Amino acid sequence: MEQVYQSQTVAENKRFISIYKPVVPAELPNLLIAVQECLFFDKFINFKNQDTGEHVLTGLNFHHVQNFLEILEKQLGNSKSQNQNTFQPKLKTSFLPKIQESLKGKSETLMAKSPNKHNRIFASSQKIQPELYNLITNEELFQNYDPSMYFSLDTEQKNLMRNYLKEHIQIEQSQDQKIFQPQFDLLSRLWSFGLPRENGNILLDNMHGVQFKNEHKDSQIRGFNWVTQEGPLTENNITKLQTNLNDFTGMSDAIHRGGGQIIPAMRYVVISTYLSAQPTINVANFKVKLNFNIKDLQKIKDIVQKYSVTIEKENENKPY
Incomplete structure (x- = not known):
């Protein structure tokens, strides 16, 4: 990496x-x-x-x-x-070896339609900011916090978390958002940390002036969690993915914007933005040095080849 x-x-x-x-x-x-x-x-x-x-x-x-x-x-x-x-x-x-998917770039805003073609989701993906990654994985204030617990927090706890976010986290906003949303509440915009949580993914609500937001919120979270659990490259977990929801246009009829329409569309747009943001595959390697008798060389090679081991260098040191 x-x-x-x-x-x-x-x-x-x-x-x-x-x-x-x-x-x-x-x-x-x-x-x-x-x-x-x-x-x-x-x-x-x-x-x-x-x-x-x-x-x-x-x-x-x-x-x-x-x-x-x-x-x-x-x-x-x-x-x-x-x-x-x-x-x-x-x-x-x-x-x-266990592998993980990640990314190192930033995508443009892409759009995906629901199966009935009546709902559209606009989103973009990028590598998560180091401050946000440390917030999810290491910060004690957010260690036991899940975005679904937002409405169950008391006022004092919300103020503590909001003050911490204002001091340490900066989110890029467009010119329209700065005009129409001068008070950007980042705490309420954190929708999901992905599955599993320790991988450091985040779904950020970056929309403004969108109707029916609470109705399709759970469906969009499920679509995002689906992708973080099974990535498009190797079907392994994704780490360090930040997906920004920029806009949503939905059907006025509630029947046509249910979970069966929103979840697949959300999955499509997250996969599309992820693949266009320079995706990578991370493989954990453990480097060791072995010292043994030259007579056991072939036995050692037969053993290590069973465990996907790569031999980088061989040196023969003669005894004095």
């Missing part, structure tokens, strides 16, 4: 992934049934079906995935003894 904000951990939220498949494709349904039964024993294992047809297990670390595979093998052994079946698949496991 070209730039990393201060106090940020590059390898944060690293997950180990195990991609497996039986030797005989016809045994896949029995294997999936065994996996679903084993998921009741470990709630921290995620099971996902990829668009490519692969079924992916994700865990917290290497041993977490290995322990789950041992439970799976025991479950397959029990089903074999009960059903008198010769099903005994060989699991092929490979571990991949």
Whole structure:
């Protein structure tokens, strides 16, 4: 990565992934049934079906995935003894590093229409400001705050948060906004921090003079959270994304501006602005130095190749 904000951990939220498949494709349904039964024993294992047809297990670390595979093998052994079946698949496991999507540029204001063509959303995306990123991830005043809690805060708490935002955060405004919105309340304009929150994304309401704002607010938040959870490049989480809602024109009839119309349109416009803002893919790397006997060189290479390791340099130091 070209730039990393201060106090940020590059390898944060690293997950180990195990991609497996039986030797005989016809045994896949029995294997999936065994996996679903084993998921009741470990709630921290995620099971996902990829668009490519692969079924992916994700865990917290290497041993977490290995322990789950041992439970799976025991479950397959029990089903074999009960059903008198010769099903005994060989699991092929490979571990991949966790990657995240981000961006390093700024997009123009783009527009997306709802499926019925009656609603239009205008938005732009950019890399989040370092001050806003630290506000979401590190600031104690906003540590337990969620934008959905805005109306439940008391007046004293709102004033403290507003004063902090005025002192530390500056948002760019157009000339029309400076005229029609001299008192820009940034606290009420923070609509969402994305999912998951620790990735440092933000949805900012930058609209003025828009009708029915509260009616379509939840739908726009859901569309934004959908994109931050599954990015368009790798279907992984997005980090450091700031999306500004600039304008919205909706149908006067409430039936035609429901969630089924607004959520897809919001997802389309966020993806479009994100892809036009120089998107990037961040991969967490851990650099180590190994010292061992030259006789074990081939054994070491066979081990590290199983874990997507790249060997940068090899030096042979002769003993004195």
